[in-house]
């Protein structure tokens with residue numbers, strides 16, 4: 636690559652997140668106008684509810700679909716058991732998503748259709764009628780998903796999440812849990828219950844940046860996994876490349892959480908996951924495609940309990 640092209644790529648990489656902040660800012664007047672038109676004055680007067688409505692418009696209507704499109708080439712193989720050391724591999728090296736699944740921070744359901752892509756889906760108690768669909772050209776998948784709990788506390792996202800579930804034909808498998816993961820086992824907060832030690836897989840896609848008290852809550856989530864259960868993770872994390880990239884990321888993070896629905900840019904999520912409890916196997920890394928000037932670097936991988 637020529638030097639000018641490289642400099643252009645570095646500048647675009649470094650400035651990209653500011654563009655995301657501008658997009659989010661441009662969304663706020665539309666959100667306020669829509670709330671005024673709908674007469675939802677109580678939402679306008681509550682900073683937390685306004686932030687939820689704003690984030691819903693920004694993520695579901697603007698940023699999320701593009702991010703989902705770009706990340707799918709890594710996330711779908713990850714859930715098929717075709718990822719190692721942060722990269723996608725041709726052969727299946729681990730089990731695909733299966734059994735009872737918790738999807739943390741399901742959002743507006745941008746990823747709901749992937750459950751049909753990565754595994755067979757069969758509602759609990761359903762007989763031999765397995766609705767099967769594999770990705771074309773992929774290795775044989777061994778997963779059969781029987782239940783998905785989509786944990787999403789932002790109720791503004793539920794209508795879109797419900798539509799995504801219906802579109803994927805997953806109504807009898809996918810259940811929306813309308814609370815944060817910190818309230819998953821609180822029967823006074825929602826009308827269901829997930830037992831600790833009963834979950835086969837946890838899926839977290841770009842959401843551990845947004846949960847409260849990550850050390851405590853990731854540790855809690857760990858307890859929901861069965862022995863041998865797997866946590867599939869695709870998250871953005873703190874820059875580890877250098878002190879100056881970390882400083883630049885910290886500067887951005889002065890504005891980021893206020894404008895991107897409470898998302899924190901510089902969490903050490905891999906460390907927090909490693910320390911959540913004993914793991915039998917950890918296969919995680921940063922996708923090698925990400926350059927040093929990636930201000931929002933990711934981790935991709937599987938933690939097996």
Ligand SMILES: C[S@@+](CC[C@H](N)C(=O)[O-])C[C@H]1O[C@@H](n2cnc3c(N)ncnc32)[C@H](O)[C@@H]1O
Pocket residue numbers: 694699739740741742743744745746786787788789792814815816817840841842845846847898
């Ligand atoms: C950046 S969005 C990602 C949504 C979705 N995973 C996606 O990729 O489109 C982060 C999500 O985490 C959710 N979230 C925030 N706090 C949470 C909590 N305590 N428990 C579970 N999810 C939470 C937010 O409401 C939001 O939908």
